[in-house]
Amino acid sequence: MYLNKYQFFKKKETAALISLILLSVIIRIPIILIFGDTSLEHEWKTLVNNLIEHGVLSYRNFDGFLVPNLWMPPLYSYYLYLFSVFDLGEQYYVKLILLSQILLSSISVIIFYKINEIFFSKKISFYSALLFSIFPLHVYACSQISSASLQSFFTILFFYFFLKFTEKKNFLLNILLSITAGFLILLRGEFLALLLLSLLYSYFFLKVSIKKILIVILITLITVSPYLIRNILVFEKITITKSFGYNLWKGNNPNSTVEGSTLVRNDLAKKIDKIDKNKFYEINFDKIFLNQATKNIIEEPKRYFILFFKKLLSFIFIDLQSTQPNYYNIFHYLPLLLIGLTSITGIILYDRKSYRFNYLILVFVANVIIFSSFFILPRYKLAILPLQIIFSNVLVDYIYNKFFNRHE
Numbered sequence: 027m028y029l030n031k032y033q034f035f036k037k038k039e040t041a042a043l044i045s046l047i048l049l050s051v052i053i054r055i056p057i058i059l060i061f062g063d064t065s066l067e068h069e070w071k072t073l074v075n076n077l078i079e080h081g082v083l084s085y086r087n088f089d090g091f092l093v094p095n096l097w098m099p100p101l102y103s104y105y106l107y108l109f110s111v112f113d114l115g116e117q118y119y120v121k122l123i124l125l126s127q128i129l130l131s132s133i134s135v136i137i138f139y140k141i142n143e144i145f146f147s148k149k150i151s152f153y154s155a156l157l158f159s160i161f162p163l164h165v166y167a168c169s170q171i172s173s174a175s176l177q178s179f180f181t182i183l184f185f186y187f188f189l190k191f192t193e194k195k196n197f198l199l200n201i202l203l204s205i206t207a208g209f210l211i212l213l214r215g216e217f218l219a220l221l222l223l224s225l226l227y228s229y230f231f232l233k234v235s236i237k238k239i240l241i242v243i244l245i246t247l248i249t250v251s252p253y254l255i256r257n258i259l260v261f262e263k264i265t266i267t268k269s270f271g272y273n274l275w276k277g278n279n280p281n282s283t284v285e286g287s288t289l290v291r292n293d294l295a296k297k298i299d300k301i302d303k304n305k306f307y308e309i310n311f312d313k314i315f316l317n318q319a320t321k322n323i324i325e326e327p328k329r330y331f332i333l334f335f336k337k338l339l340s341f342i343f344i345d346l347q348s349t350q351p352n353y354y355n356i357f358h359y360l361p362l363l364l365i366g367l368t369s370i371t372g373i374i375l376y377d378r379k380s381y382r383f384n385y386l387i388l389v390f391v392a393n394v395i396i397f398s399s400f401f402i403l404p405r406y407k408l409a410i411l412p413l414q415i416i417f418s419n420v421l422v423d424y425i426y427n428k429f430f431n432r433h434e
Contacts, residue, residue, distance in 0.1 A: 039148065042152055043139060046135050046139070046152075046156060046159055047132045047136060049156075049159060049160070050128070050131060050135050051128055051132050053160060053165060054128045054131065054165055054169075057165055057169045058121070058124040058125070058169040062120075062121070062124050062169035062170070063120055063124070063171045064117055065116050065117070065120055066120065066171055067171065070103065070171055072084075072085055073085055073095065073098060074103060074106045074107050074110065076092060077103065077104075077107045078107065078110055082094065083100055083103060085308075088303040088307075089303075091303065091304075093305060093307050093308060094260050094305055096261065096265065096267055096269075096308040096309065096312075097268070097269050098269070099173070099214060099266065099267050100212055101173070101212035101213045102213060105176060106123060109126070120171065123171065124169060124171075127167075127168040130175060130176065130179040131164065131167070131168050131175060131178070132159075134178060134179045134182040135159045136155070137182050137183060137186050138154070138158050139152065140186055141185055141412075142154045144189055144382065145380070145382075145383060145416065146419050147423075150419050150422060150426075153422075154415055154416070154419050157415055158412060158415055161361060161365075161415075162358055163361070163362065163404070163405075163411065164178070164411065170405075172405055173213055173214075174405040174408050175408075177210070177213050177408065178409075178412075180213065181210065181412065182412055184207060185389075185412070187202050187203035188224060189385075191203050191228075191242075192228050192232040192382065200241050200245065201245055203242055204241070204243075204248075204249060205245065205246075205249050207221050207242070207246045208245075208246045208247075208250045211246070211266060212249075212250055212253060212266065218266075219392070219396065220396075221246070223388070224385070225239050225242065225243070227388060228385075231381045253266065254266065261305065261306065268308050268309050269312055271312040271313060271314070271315040271316025272311070274319040274399070274400060275318050275319035275322070276288060277337070277399070278322050278333070278400075280322070282333060282401065284333075284348070284401065284402050285348065285349060285402065286401030294314070294315075294318055297314050298311065298314060301314070334398050334399065337402050338394055338395075338398040341398055341407070341410070342369075342370065342394060342410075342414075343362070343363055343366035344359050344362050344363050345402065345404075348404070350404050362407065365414045365418060366414065368414075368418035368421050369414035369418045372416075372417035372418050372420035372421040373387060373390075373420070375420050375424050376417070376420045386413055387417075390410055390413045390414075390417070393409055394410065
């Protein structure tokens with residue numbers, strides 16, 4: 027009898043999760059048809075075209091000399107390139123990419139449900155996953171040629187594998203966690219800092235053995251090694267990207283807003299013009315901007331601290347001075363504002379006894395600090411949205427238990 031009940035509830039849960047996947051797909055298809063990109067643009071077009079035509083990942087071209095890329099993290103470019111093997115016309119090629127992003131986004135909803143289950147009841151976990159599935163920013167991201175969707179998918183995977191890695195002895199989990207971490211490093215340079223923070227936390231607070239941590243580091247290195255070796259051979263440097271200085275300057279220069287500024291003037295422009303047009307161009311380019319950004323911050327620390335604080339609030343809540351098209355559409359900014367308010371309330375209410383939940387808070391704080399040190403664009407919110415929904419669940423759980431006096 028017990029087994030039959032278990033099977034019944036398991037089938038019911040499976041049906042609910044399948045319905046979540048179907049809903050995720052159904053609501054996203056019209057979005058890509060109405061609002062979706064129809065061609066590659068800007069840096070993605072340049073990078074992918076150079077891969078297709080010249081077999082070189084390059085963003086800059088000086089009179090036929092293709093500068094080897096160190097500017098953009100490489101994984102999304104290769105992801106886009108992968109679909110070119112089907113030799114479709116551009117419109118169908120882009121639609122295929124967007125459909126793949128819908129699939130990844132829909133799968134991530136189920137993984138997000140599993141993460142929630144670690145902390146909450148099945149009911150709260152289901153509604154949390156449902157919210158993540160239909161959240162406007164998450165839905166819209168699939169319709170754009172941007173690494174945000176891929177980053178969101180692998181971030182969800184990383185959280186799930188990491189939380190399981192800290193409680194189970196399973197070598198397969200070590201491998202999956204490490205590969206996911208490697209992909210995230212190849213997608214976003216700052217993830218390396220988050221990975222190191224995660225491993226340190228797992229050692230000191232979650233009592234993960236140093237052996238398991240070293241295995242994760244080793245397999246992560248193996249995952250990123252092809253691109254890392256390429257950079258060592260070409261540039262004689264151990265690096266994935268070289269855009270830290272430019273991104274720091276973009277968010278910290280006299281014209282910077284929360285969204286940053288790319289306006290280059292006077293002496294800085296002259297310095298850029300004098301850079302030798304060789305394979306080290308992007309390294310030297312970034313160094314100039316790093317020096318200028320550092321100088322700006324040292325000379326006016328109060329100005330840039332205030333700007334940092336504005337970026338922090340904009341990242342958690344909304345940007346009150348955004349210049350992005352349709353940013354102030356009520357279906358965009360209102361959910362962001364509400365999830366910002368409820369997530370902070372959830373963090374305040376939460377009992378600090380759970381080291382695994384405290385880990386999520388630590389990653390959230392680290393993300394906010396890192397992003398706010400540079401500049402904030404609307405799509406960056408996807409990096410913390412899953413965490414904000416989880417923190418908001420604490421408030422939901424608190425209200426449910428307090429006013430209805432029921433426990434799952």
